[in-house]
Amino acid sequence: MFSKISRFSAAIAACVFAPSLAFAHTGLGQTVGFVHGFTHPVSGVDHVLAMVLVGVLAWQLGGRALWLVPTTFVSVMAVGGAPGMLGISLPFVEAGIAFSVIILGAVVALGIRAPVAIAAGVVGLFAIFHGYAHGSEMPAAAGGIAYAAGFMLATAALHIAGIALGYLVGKQGAIVMRPAGGIAAVAGVGLLTGLI
Template sequence: MLITSTKKVLSTLLLLALIPLTYLTVVTDGWQFVAHSTSISSTVIATILMMLAVGIWSAQLGGRALWFVPLTFTGLMVIGTFLSYTHLSLAMANAGILLSVVVMGILICDGTRFSTLVAAGIVGFFALSHGYSYGRVLANSGELEFYLAGIVLTGLILNLSGELSAQFFMQKSSKHIRVRVGGIILFAGIILIMSY
C-alpha cells in the first residue's frame, strides 16, 4: 500500500515538473536555444540532474537539510540569474554546471555528510553558475519572468522528487542503492562533460 502510494506521488511530481520544463523549452522564444545547441542542451540536462541530486543528498543528510539545502539552491540560482544582468562575470559558469553533477554524484555515492550550512554552501556555489549561465542566454529574450517562475517551480518539484525517491528507495538497502544512484549521476556528469 505504502509502496503504491509513494510511486503515485513520485510519478505525479515528475509529471508536474515536466509542465514548466515543456513550457520553457517549447513555448517561450528565449528557450528555443535548447533545440539548436548541444552545449546548452548539456547544461539543461545537467541542471535537471543537479536538481534531483540536491533533493537526494538533502534526504541523505536529513534534518534541516531537507528544506534548507533545496531552498538555498533555488534561491541562489535566481540570484545567479540576476548577476548575469550586471557587469559581474562568473568565469567558467558552464564548466561549473557540468562539474556540479560530478561533484553531487560523488557526494551521494560516498554518503558524504556535512553540516547543513556547509551542504547549502556547496550547492549554492553551483547554483550561482546554473543561474548565471541561463541568465546570460536569456538576457536579450525578454522571457525572464517566465524563466524565474519555471525554474523555481521545476527546481522545487525536482528537489522534492529527489528527496522522496531517496527516502523511498534507500530505506532497505541504503548503501547499495546510494552507490548506484550516486554512480549513475556521476557517470552522467562525466558523459555530459565529454559531450560538451
C-alpha cells in the first residue's frame, strides 16, 4: 500500500514541478518545418496526456476502436487546425484542452466502455481544440505543410504509445490504467485551474 501511495505522490509531484512543460502551445520558439511540428505535441504535458489517453481508450474499447478512435482524432485535429492557421478566433481553447485531459482521464479511470461512435465523437470534439492550438502556431510559409505533417505524425505516435501501453500491461490493465487515468484527470484539473 505504501509503495502505491509513493508512486501516486511522485506522479503528482512530477506534474506540479513541471510547469514549463504544461502547455505546448506557448507561441514561443521555432514553428517552421517537420522537426518543430513533430516536437510541438510532445513538448507539453497537456498534449502528451490527451494523446496517450486517446490510445489507451482505443485499447480499452478494442476491435475497430483501435484504429477508428485515433484516426478520428488525427483527422479532426487537422481540420481544427485550419481556423487557427487563418487567424479565426476559437473561444475556450485552453479550457477545451484541459477538459480533454480531465474527461479522457476519467473515462480511462472508470473503465467506461462507450460505443465506438460516441468515443470517436468525443475525441473528435477534443481534437478541434488541440488542432486549433497547433494551427494557430503553424507558419503561413511553405514550411507549414511540413510542420503540419510533423505534428500529425507525433500525435499518431502518441496514440500508438497509448495502445502499446495497454497491450504491455495486458490482463493487469485495469489495475494499472485506472489509477493512471485518475492521475491524468487530476493533472487535467491542475491544467484547468492553472496550478500546473
